[in-house]
Amino acid sequence: MITIGYMLLILTVVAAIALIHALFPAQFVQNEKHASSELVLFRDCIAMYFSFDFSTAKFRLKRLLSTRADENSKIMNLAFLFVMAIVIAGCDSNFHEDESLMYARVENASKFSNVVEVKLMATGSCNNLGVELARSTWEGDGFKIVLPEEIDHKYLNTIMIEMQSTIAISNKSVKTMDVAFVGFDKDGIEVTRFSPFGTDKDGNTIDNIYYTYVDDDLAISGYTERIVTIIGTNDYTGPYEWNLTTIYSIEWEKGWNVWCSSSSWDESEATVLRKNSSSPIGNLKWRGDENH
Numbered sequence: 001m002i003t004i005g006y007m008l009l010i011l012t013v014v015a016a017i018a019l020i021h022a023l024f025p026a027q028f029v030q031n032e033k034h035a036s037s038e039l040v041l042f043r044d045c046i047a048m049y050f051s052f053d054f055s056t057a058k059f060r061l062k063r064l065l066s067t068r069a070d071e072n073s074k075i076m077n078l079a080f081l082f083v084m085a086i087v088i089a090g091c092d093s094n095f096h097e098d099e100s101l102m103y104a105r106v107e108n109a110s111k112f113s114n115v116v117e118v119k120l121m122a123t124g125s126c127n128n129l130g131v132e133l134a135r136s137t138w139e140g141d142g143f144k145i146v147l148p149e150e151i152d153h154k155y156l157n158t159i160m161i162e163m164q165s166t167i168a169i170s171n172k173s174v175k176t177m178d179v180a181f182v183g184f185d186k187d188g189i190e191v192t193r194f195s196p197f198g199t200d201k202d203g204n205t206i207d208n209i210y211y212t213y214v215d216d217d218l219a220i221s222g223y224t225e226r227i228v229t230i231i232g233t234n235d236y237t238g239p240y241e242w243n244l245t246t247i248y249s250i251e252w253e254k255g256w257n258v259w260c261s262s263s264s265w266d267e268s269e270a271t272v273l274r275k276n277s278s279s280p281i282g283n284l285k286w287r288g289d290e291n292h
Helices: 003-023 026-030 039-047 073-097
Strands: 050-053 058-061 101-105 116-122 133-138 143-145 175-184 190-199 211-216 216-230 241-252 253-267 271-277 282-288
Touching: 101 282, 116 143, 133 143, 190 211, 241 253
Parallel strands: 241 271
Antiparallel strands: 050 058, 101 143, 116 133, 116 175, 175 190, 175 211, 190 282, 211 253, 216 241, 253 271
16 A cells, blocks of 8 residues: 655655656757766666656556555665655756856867857847847867846847748847957957858758847747849859748747758749748757868
């Protein structure tokens, strides 16, 4: 028979699991090799004793009640799981409290040995060009920089999307800002720009990844269509007019967001398909512009 003590311990563990899933869902849905060792250990410990059916919200003891271990052993097992939940939740909470601290480890960092400082600079409009938001010293293999929690509204931009479109915007009053990570030498001269790249859910490399600040939650969906003109050169002889379709699948929360843009070109039809998405980006890495 399950005692009251057992029930209290079980309910405590269930609550801890639910809390961790609610607060840190990304850690559980990412590929196991990217998950923290603590989370994997906790998941494996839970799997030893419990099964949870999220579709029916039914929690089942698997081994704990079927085993013939003594009462003290059972209680110790449950207590262990409870302690693990507290420890892991505490560790991840500390991370999220300081989530504005970004550490960018740059590939081939030795090529940028002349960089002494990295500045977070506003980009995208005349009213904020050259505005410095934060700065960091170069640490040999990359840089750490604190993303500001709030940005003065006078530097933010309104959403600019073509009118001839099927775009749905959840909040048209939201203001945004795009940024660049700029490397400077000892004389204060810009020598490079650092940018992130990563992989999508299918393992494809994504080169165009951006950091954007928004002053409120925002969702953008739908598509736009327009004609873009490309100027001919000795190396390029057409086509000169392309039909550009841009598909938006954006869900941003107030604060800083990472998103990507990918394009595919069909020269025979003179069409470009661009996808702007805030889908999770895996294996995020950084590199510098060697030809700056």
